[in-house]
Amino acid sequence: MITVKNLHKTYPGALEPSLSGLSFSFPKGRIAGLLGPNGAGKTTTISILCGLVRADSGDAQIFDLHQDAHHREAIKKMIGIVPQQIALFPQLSALENLTYFGNLYGLKGKPLRTKIEDYLQRFGLEKNGKKEVYKFSGGMKRRTNIIAALLHDPQLLILDEPTAGVDVQSRNMILQFLREYNQQQGVSILYTSHLLEEAQSLCEEVAIIDQGRLVMQGQPLQLIQQHPECRNLEEVFLHHTGLAVRD
Ligand SMILES: Nc1ncnc2c1ncn2[C@@H]1O[C@H](COP(=O)(O)OP(=O)(O)OP(=O)(O)O)[C@@H](O)[C@H]1O
Ligand SMILES: [Mg+2]
Incomplete structure (x- = not known):
């Protein structure tokens, strides 16, 4: 699914x-977690993978394509990105926002409208399509932000x-949707979090990073088993990253 090598x-x-x-x-077809x-450095890593930030050195690949000027457009079509900060126009309705993002990917007309309505339904927003986004709760904004990344059927x-x-x-x-989306459509998923319990239940593979370096990678259960003193992924995480608060 993705490979990053010696990124600085x-x-x-x-x-x-x-x-x-x-x-x-991470191999293709998985739900993978980038934790730390x-x-x-989670957002920085993702931004480099997506081509939004340039690495000083090292290599980032998505489905065997190197993230460089030559492949930037091809990679953009293959991936859907849900940013950490909500990226919606607050004065526009959910329908208007999603139509705008669909248009950016060349989608339009009835097929786009049908797709948006299906996703609004699936995310429990069917009654709020015409409401301006600034009137939405945090959860409604998040769900709309996720739909915006799905309209062009990304592979990752x-x-x-x-x-x-x-x-x-x-x-x-959201978590149930991600499981179904991965299983039913075979879409690879890369997710970042510092919620370890959530990551343990969602992800087949995780990479734990700290201070811009890999601490460990593997399947959550394997990582827990490798640490007999730890009962869950959070304890493994704390064992390696310590209790000191971060800036
Ligand atoms: N645009 C920037 N300019 C300068 N420093 C930055 C910038 N973006 C991030 N950093 C710094 O780079 C480091 C990694 O930040 P990054 O946002 O990638 O971490 P993160 O793992 O996503 O953290 P969080 O869990 O808070 O989202 C931090 O020390 C941060 O302050
Ligand atoms: Mg971040």
């Missing part, structure tokens, strides 16, 4: 590097903390 990134003017030789990979504390869906700031009901709906 220091933002202009920053004193510390954000990524210091990060390498990991605040500031670990990348979600940056998709359950941040949502209630239990919205969270369950």
Whole structure:
């Protein structure tokens, strides 16, 4: 699904590097988790994979295509991105927002409208399509933000903390959707989080990163079994990343 090799990134003017030789990979068709504390480099890694941020050195590949000027457009069509910050026009309705994002991918007319209505229904938003997004709850905004990334049928869906700031009901709906989307449509999913319990139940494979480096990678149950003193993924995570608060 994705491979990153020896990625280095220091933002202009920053004193510390954000990524210091990060390498990991996930096979196609999986639900994979990129986990780490605040500031670990999750969003930076995803941004490099998507072509939004340029690495200082190293290599990022999606489905065997290198992220470079030559493949940028092809990769853009293959992936759907749900950013960490809600990226919707607050004054526009959900329908208007989603029509706009569909148009960006060349979708239009009745097929687009039908697709949007199907997804609004699937995400429990069918009664709110015409409402302006600034009137939505946090969970409704998140669900709309996810739909925006699905309209062009990506082969890889990348979600940056998709359950941040949502209630239990919205969270369950989002996680259940991701499981079904992966199983029924075979779409690969890369998800970031620092919610370890959630990641343990959702992900088949995880990579834990800290301070821009890989700490460990594997299947959640295997990682727990490798640490007899740990009862769950959170304890494994804390065992390796420590209790100190992060900036
Ligand atoms: N545009 C930027 N300019 C300067 N430094 C940045 C920029 N974006 C991120 N950083 C720094 O890079 C490091 C990694 O940030 P990043 O956002 O990738 O982490 P993260 O794992 O996504 O964290 P979070 O869980 O808080 O979302 C942090 O120290 C952050 O302050
Ligand atoms: Mg982040």
